[in-house]
Amino acid sequence: MDKKSLIEKIASKRILKPYEAILIQHLNHKDQIERASQIKTRINPYLAEDYFPPLITEEQLKDLLTFRSELEGQAYDNYKWAANLLSNFDAGSVEFGYKGIALINELRHFRSESVINLLVKSRNNEPVVGTLSDYVEYSYVNQKRMTYSEVLVSFFSTFHFLIMTIDDILTLNYYLDGLFGISDLRCLQFLKIWFTEPELSPEEKEEEELFKSRMDENHACYDKIFSLIIDQNHPEFIKLMKQELESSNFSLLQYFEENSINYVKKTIKDLNLVHIHSMCLGKDNFNKNNENNL
Structure with a gap:
C-alpha cells in the first residue's frame, strides 16, 4: 500500500x-x-x-x-514530542557523521605518510625516532598539527557522541513503536559508512579461518566499546524521558528501560558492522583515555 x-x-x-x-x-x-x-x-x-x-x-x-479521551490527547502530545526530538537528534547526527569520516581519512593519511617517512629514512640510513603514535602531521579537521594518537582520540570523542545520539534516537523510536524505519535514520547510515564490512581479498579467501578469527576479535572489540557507551548513556536518557512525560502526567511502561536498551543493542548488532582497522588498533587508547569520561 x-x-x-x-x-x-x-x-x-x-x-x-x-x-x-x-x-x-x-x-x-x-x-x-x-x-x-x-x-x-x-x-x-x-x-x-x-x-x-x-x-x-x-x-x-x-x-x-x-x-x-483526554488521556489519548496527552499521549498524542508525548508522541509528538518524541517524534520531533528524534528528528532533531537525527539531523544533528550529520555533523558527527561527516567529522568521523574526515577523521578516519586523516588517520589513514597519517599512517601512509608515516610509512613513507620511515622508508625514506631507512634508505638514507637515518635513525628512526618514535612510533606511529608519535608521528606528527597537520590535521585539517582540527586545523593544527597533531600526533596520530591525538587524532585517534579526536575520532573516539566524535564516535562517543555519535553512539550516545544513536542510543537516544533508537530509544525514542522504540517508544514510538518503530515509527521511523531503520534505513531512514541518518545516524545509522553514517555508522554503516564508518564500519563497512571489508570484502575478502584473494589471500584472505585462501586463509578464511584466519580471517574469520580476526573478524571475531574485531566484533568482540566492537561489542565492548558500544556496550560501554550505551550502558552509561541509556539510564541518563531514560531519566530525561521520565521527567518530560511526568510533566504531562504520563509515565513509561514498567520494563521500558530494560526492553529499550535491548532494542538499541540488537538494532546496532543487526547492522552487521565490523570495526575498521584504525579503531581496533586504537582500542587500548580508547579504554585508557575514555573510560573515565563515559
Missing part, C-alpha cells in the same frame, strides 16, 4: 489513536522528502510545498485530531 492510500485509510476512521495521528504526519513528511529528492533541480525549502503539495493538509489534519 502506498503512502497516500495508507493515509486515506487511517484518516477514514475519523477518530484517531495518538500513534495514528503521528504516523500520518510522518508519512506526509517522508513523501514530500522522497518526491523532492527525485529531481535534480535545487528547490528552496520554503517553497517545497508549492512543488510538492502534502498528501494531507494541516487543515485536514486538524479536523482529524479527535481523540477518545
Whole structure:
C-alpha cells in the first residue's frame, strides 16, 4: 500500500489513536522528502510545498485530531514530542557523521605518510625516532598539527557522541513503536559508512579461518566499546524521558528501560558492522583515555 492510500485509510476512521495521528504526519513528511529528492533541480525549502503539495493538509489534519479521551490527547502530545526530538537528534547526527569520516581519512593519511617517512629514512640510513603514535602531521579537521594518537582520540570523542545520539534516537523510536524505519535514520547510515564490512581479498579467501578469527576479535572489540557507551548513556536518557512525560502526567511502561536498551543493542548488532582497522588498533587508547569520561 502506498503512502497516500495508507493515509486515506487511517484518516477514514475519523477518530484517531495518538500513534495514528503521528504516523500520518510522518508519512506526509517522508513523501514530500522522497518526491523532492527525485529531481535534480535545487528547490528552496520554503517553497517545497508549492512543488510538492502534502498528501494531507494541516487543515485536514486538524479536523482529524479527535481523540477518545483526554488521556489519548496527552499521549498524542508525548508522541509528538518524541517524534520531533528524534528528528532533531537525527539531523544533528550529520555533523558527527561527516567529522568521523574526515577523521578516519586523516588517520589513514597519517599512517601512509608515516610509512613513507620511515622508508625514506631507512634508505638514507637515518635513525628512526618514535612510533606511529608519535608521528606528527597537520590535521585539517582540527586545523593544527597533531600526533596520530591525538587524532585517534579526536575520532573516539566524535564516535562517543555519535553512539550516545544513536542510543537516544533508537530509544525514542522504540517508544514510538518503530515509527521511523531503520534505513531512514541518518545516524545509522553514517555508522554503516564508518564500519563497512571489508570484502575478502584473494589471500584472505585462501586463509578464511584466519580471517574469520580476526573478524571475531574485531566484533568482540566492537561489542565492548558500544556496550560501554550505551550502558552509561541509556539510564541518563531514560531519566530525561521520565521527567518530560511526568510533566504531562504520563509515565513509561514498567520494563521500558530494560526492553529499550535491548532494542538499541540488537538494532546496532543487526547492522552487521565490523570495526575498521584504525579503531581496533586504537582500542587500548580508547579504554585508557575514555573510560573515565563515559
